[in-house]
Amino acid sequence: MERTLVSLLCLGAVYLRMKRRRRRSKWVHTVLRNRRLHGEFHRLVQELRLDDAWFQHYFRLDKSQFDDLLTKVAPRMHRMDTNYRRAICPAERLAACLRYLATGDSFRTIAYSYRVGHSTVCGIVTEVARAIWDCLVEEFMPVPTTEDWRAIAADFSQRWNFPNCLGSIDGKHVVIQAPNNSGSLFYNYKGTFSVVLLAVVDAKYCFRVVDVGAYGRTSDGGTLANSTFGQALRDGTLSIPEDTQLPGAAYLGPQPHVFVGDEAFPLCRDLMRPFPGVNLSPRNRVFNYRLSHARLIVENTFGILSSQWRMYRQVIGIRPANVEACVKATCVLHNYLRRSTRTRREPVAVSAGEMSVLQDIRRVGSNNAAREAIHVRETYASYFSAEGAVPWQPMA
Structure with a gap:
């Protein structure tokens, strides 16, 4: 008897909800x-x-x-x-x-x-x-082959005076509306909620590798370590060319091809970051200057991307999975426009004064690196102060 009464009450509640539900007045609105x-x-x-x-x-x-x-x-x-x-x-x-x-x-x-x-x-x-x-x-964004990496390195050497450079790497926080029940996963150090766009950019401001969707709370180094690109870099499966001698410095021996990043990334054999600290020797300051000159390519590319696609200027109020789809679409459209537009304005080069200001903005990061990586950075530092010196760099 009690079960029957409960069932009737449940059916009555469902009937009342269906009755109260607003009926659809039009199949398609007149507008x-x-x-x-x-x-x-x-x-x-x-x-x-x-x-x-x-x-x-x-x-x-x-x-x-x-x-x-x-x-x-x-x-x-x-x-x-x-x-x-x-x-x-x-x-x-x-x-x-x-x-x-x-x-x-x-x-x-x-x-x-x-x-x-x-x-x-x-x-x-x-x-x-x-x-x-x-x-x-x-x-417009295929997986780079060995020949592609060689072409990128040649462009960096010619356009930005950094030989054996395979690309500039950095992460961009794409601001989103806080997802439901996400806690602090997407909360970043800037005080907003975001997903991370990790990108490798070539010397012509085109994206070569992108990884989208990492939690905003993750650092750039952690995003790199968890990405497919970072795992391939660590495992040696990126088809990176063999070590090559630096121009005019055969006595230094063959040197590895490297990516350039800021202080948020770890120092590895194939990834260079600046020397940490403030009171640096002239030789180390020259290296930081030359590395920053090449690394700013990715910063310029992010600027072009956000000025072209104003979606990045707003708080994106859609699900993170859909944000990932939109971000990847804008990145490949960026390459499509770069390669199909006949006339375009190149970003203005950063002056020496602006570069020194940028170098003073430092983030604290770990300085643990393998001896081989330290040796590679020291070799590049020596080269930039000797055979690889250019007239516009600071005096060593």
């Missing part, structure tokens, strides 16, 4: 039905096609780049019409995603302007971002 007449893609975007500069300001891509990108990703975004509604075309899906990446506006703002549902925009942005990464990564 959304007029999408093809008054939606931003069907009106404003088509007018912007008449002006190249305005179109590029709107999407960060010119018309030819937009159309070329559409041909690459359209097969991944095509949807079939149904008896109830017409599908959103791939071009409109791509436009909504690029608009979000370019402005960082909320999904609801884009939903109103494009006259689609809020949840629809959320699904479109994530889906298109993943499609952009999958369709472009093999062509």
Whole structure:
């Protein structure tokens, strides 16, 4: 009898909840039905096609780049019409995603302007971002081969006077809204919540390796150690070229190819960081100056990325997994634009005074390193103060 009474009470509660639930008054809202007449893609975007500069300001891509990108990703975004509604075309899906990446506006703002549902925009942005990464990564951010590493080292030697350099490495905190039930995992030292973008950049401001999704509380060194790139660097499976003699210093013997980073990274045979401390010898100050000159390439690249895609200027209020998809999409689009744009402005070189200020900003880090790594850094320091000296460096 009691069980029957409890069951009846439960059924009654469910019935009352269903009765109180607001019934859906319209299958598709009247405003959304007029999408093809008054939606931003069907009106404003088509007018912007008449002006190249305005179109590029709107999407960060010119018309030819937009159309070329559409041909690459359209097969991944095509949807079939149904008896109830017409599908959103791939071009409109791509436009909504690029608009979000370019402005960082909320999904609801884009939903109103494009006259689609809020949840629809959320699904479109994530889906298109993943499609952009999958369709472009093999062509514009492939895994570097030995020949690729040699070409990068040649560019660093020619453009930035750092021989045997394979890339500049650093981490960027992408600010996000605190995920539910995440505790302090995403809370970083800057007092915000973030995921980390770890990147290796070549001498031409292009991303060569990216790792996205590490917790904001993790240091750059810890992010490197936990990343696939860091594990490959530690295991020696990166296809790094064999040791090569430094120009004009055959007596020093073959030296390893290295990545350059700041004080947050550990000193390794294949990864150079500055000498720690303030009262340094002239020789060590020259090394820090030359290393900072090459390392700032990744800082400049992050600046280009965040100025091009204003998503990075906002607090991103989506799930970390979707943030990862958007960040990877902007990185591969950055390479796509760098290699397909004919004219572009190179970042201004840092002056000697600015470089000295940057060198005074130091973070405390561990100074534990293997003897081989210490020997490699000492060799580079000696080289930069002798055969490898350049007129614009500080006097040793």
